[in-house]
Amino acid sequence: MMLQLRFAKCTGFLALALAFTPLPGNAAGDDQARLSGGLAKFALDSGDPAAALRYTRNLSAEAAVLVRAKALLATGDSDSARQLLEQLSSGQYHRGEAALLLAELASASGDDENAGKHLQTAARLAHGDIRQQALYRLAERHREAGQTDRAGQVLASMDPGYWAALGYMNIAADYGRRDLNPSRALVALRVALAMAEEDSDSSRSNELKSRLLVRAGHLAHKHEDYDKAISFLEKVPLESYSTPQGLYLHGLALSANGNHRAAMQSWHRAKKYPLAYPGVANAWLGTGRGYDLSGYLGQAGEAYLAANASFESERVTLRKLADQIRDKGAYQALVRDARDSNAEWFLADSRTLTQPRTAYLLQFMEDPGAQEAVSRVAELEQIGLQLARHEDSLVVFRGVIRERLESGDHPPADVARYKDEIEALTERMSGLDKQALTAEQQAALRNTAGTLAELGSSLDKLDQRLAQKDQRLSELLSRSDRALERIQANRSRTRRLQERAEAALNEIALAYVDKQDDRMAFALDRTEQQIAHLYEYLAIRNIERGEP
Numbered sequence: 001m002m003l004q005l006r007f008a009k010c011t012g013f014l015a016l017a018l019a020f021t022p023l024p025g026n027a028a029g030d031d032q033a034r035l036s037g038g039l040a041k042f043a044l045d046s047g048d049p050a051a052a053l054r055y056t057r058n059l060s061a062e063a064a065v066l067v068r069a070k071a072l073l074a075t076g077d078s079d080s081a082r083q084l085l086e087q088l089s090s091g092q093y094h095r096g097e098a099a100l101l102l103a104e105l106a107s108a109s110g111d112d113e114n115a116g117k118h119l120q121t122a123a124r125l126a127h128g129d130i131r132q133q134a135l136y137r138l139a140e141r142h143r144e145a146g147q148t149d150r151a152g153q154v155l156a157s158m159d160p161g162y163w164a165a166l167g168y169m170n171i172a173a174d175y176g177r178r179d180l181n182p183s184r185a186l187v188a189l190r191v192a193l194a195m196a197e198e199d200s201d202s203s204r205s206n207e208l209k210s211r212l213l214v215r216a217g218h219l220a221h222k223h224e225d226y227d228k229a230i231s232f233l234e235k236v237p238l239e240s241y242s243t244p245q246g247l248y249l250h251g252l253a254l255s256a257n258g259n260h261r262a263a264m265q266s267w268h269r270a271k272k273y274p275l276a277y278p279g280v281a282n283a284w285l286g287t288g289r290g291y292d293l294s295g296y297l298g299q300a301g302e303a304y305l306a307a308n309a310s311f312e313s314e315r316v317t318l319r320k321l322a323d324q325i326r327d328k329g330a331y332q333a334l335v336r337d338a339r340d341s342n343a344e345w346f347l348a349d350s351r352t353l354t355q356p357r358t359a360y361l362l363q364f365m366e367d368p369g370a371q372e373a374v375s376r377v378a379e380l381e382q383i384g385l386q387l388a389r390h391e392d393s394l395v396v397f398r399g400v401i402r403e404r405l406e407s408g409d410h411p412p413a414d415v416a417r418y419k420d421e422i423e424a425l426t427e428r429m430s431g432l433d434k435q436a437l438t439a440e441q442q443a444a445l446r447n448t449a450g451t452l453a454e455l456g457s458s459l460d461k462l463d464q465r466l467a468q469k470d471q472r473l474s475e476l477l478s479r480s481d482r483a484l485e486r487i488q489a490n491r492s493r494t495r496r497l498q499e500r501a502e503a504a505l506n507e508i509a510l511a512y513v514d515k516q517d518d519r520m521a522f523a524l525d526r527t528e529q530q531i532a533h534l535y536e537y538l539a540i541r542n543i544e545r546g547e548p
Contacts, residue, residue, distance in 0.1 A: 037061060040059070041063075052071035065088055085098045095121070096121070132164065138154050155171070160197075162196065182220065182223045197209070210237055210243070211242050213236045218249055229249070230253045233250035247266045247283065248267065250266045251270070264286075264290040270283035284307035287307070292534065315524070322510060373508050377501045387487055387491045391488065401477045
C-alpha cells in the first residue's frame, strides 16, 4: 500500500508524458489521409475546389488524385489536371473516369482525334454512369458527323437511363428535320421516353420526359396527326418548365380537331404562367381566336384587349428590369433578386414556376453563354469572400503574435519546480531499489523510472524551445506579413476580374431583355392586328345589316 501511495505522486506527470509519445506512424497516417480525402471530396461537391486542392496537397491515393484533378479543372488549371489524369489513366481504379475527363479536355482544345480515343477507352474501362456518359458522347460524335446509323448502334448498346434518353432525343431531332414522314422521329422519341423512365434521378427524369412529350406532341401536330399530338401533350405534368408550352400546343391540337371549348380551357391554364415561358403569349392570342371561331365575337374582343394589356404590362416590367440591370448589375437583378423577398419588380417571393422572376431567370439560363457568365461571376464572388475570410483570420493571427512578442514572457516558473520534483522522485525511487521487492514491483519501478527520465528530457527541450520563442515568433510574423500582402493582392485582382465578369454578364442580360421586349412588341402587334380585323369585320357586318 505504501508503495502504491508513492507511485501515485507520479500520476501528474504521466499525462504530460503521453503528450510527447507519438502515435503509431502507419495507423495515424492512414486515418489522416482518409479524413483529408473525404474532406476534399466534400469540398469539391460543395463547390469549393480551392479547399479540395488544400486537402489533397500531400495525398497520393488514386481517389484523392482524381479529386485533385477535378478541382484543378474547376479552377481552370487544365495543364496540371491533364498530368494527373494521364497518371491515373495508367493506374488501377479510376482509368475510365480519367479517360472521360481527358476526352473533355481534348475536345475543348479542338483535338477531336484524341478525344475520340479517350472516349473509346472510357467506354471500355468505365462502369455505371461514367460509361454511359462516354457512350453518349461517342454517339453524339457519330450523329454530328452525319452517321446516324452508327450513333443508333452505340445507343443500342447503352443501359436504359438518362444518357440513352438524351441520345435518342437528339436522333429524333435529326429525323424530324430530315424526314418528310414523322414516323422515325416519333419512334425515337418513344424510345427516349422509355429510357427516361429508367433514370434513377426522378426529378431529372420527370423534366426530361416533359420535354420529350412536348417535342413529340409538336411533331405530331406539325404533321396534322392531332389525335396523336393530344395523346402526347395531355401527359405533360403541370409542374415542369415545359408545362406552359405543352398546354398551348395541347389547345392548338384540340382546336384543330374542332374542340374550341376544350382548347380554350388549356389556353386559360397556360395564361396563369408568366409570359417569359414559351407558348404563354400564344395562349393569350389563342383564347381570343378560340372565341372568334366559336362565334363569340364580344368575348373575342375582350380576350384580345386583355392580351393587349398583358403584353403592355410585360413591356413595362422588362423596362424596369433593364433599368435594374444598369443600376445594380445583372447578377443582383436576375440571380440574387430571385432569392430576395424584397424584390420590387416581381409579384411575390415564391420560387414556383408561376412567378415571373423565376421564369425570367430560367429562360435566361437556357443560354449556355449566360450559364457560363453567371457561373464566372458567382465563382469570383465566392473567391473574394474566401480571401476576405482568410485576410481577417490572418490579421487576428498577426495580432496574437505581436502580443506574444511584446509581452516578453519568460519560461514559466512551474518548469523549474517540475524538474525539482522529478529529481526528488528519482532519488526516492533509488532508495526503493534497495528494499526487498517482488518482480512485479521491480518492473513497475523500472517503468516509472523510464517515464521520469522521458519527462526530464522533454522539459529540457522545452527550455530550449522557449528560449528560441522570440526568434521563431518574429520569423512567423514576417511570414504572415508576406502572406497578408499576397492575399490583399489576390483580393484586388479578384475584384478587377469580377468587375469585368459582371460587365460581360450585364451585356448578355441586357441583350436578353431587349430580345424579350422585341418578342412582346411582336405579340402586341399581332394582338392589335387581331383587334383591328375583328372591329373591321363587325363594322362590315353592321353595314350589311343596315345598322349604324
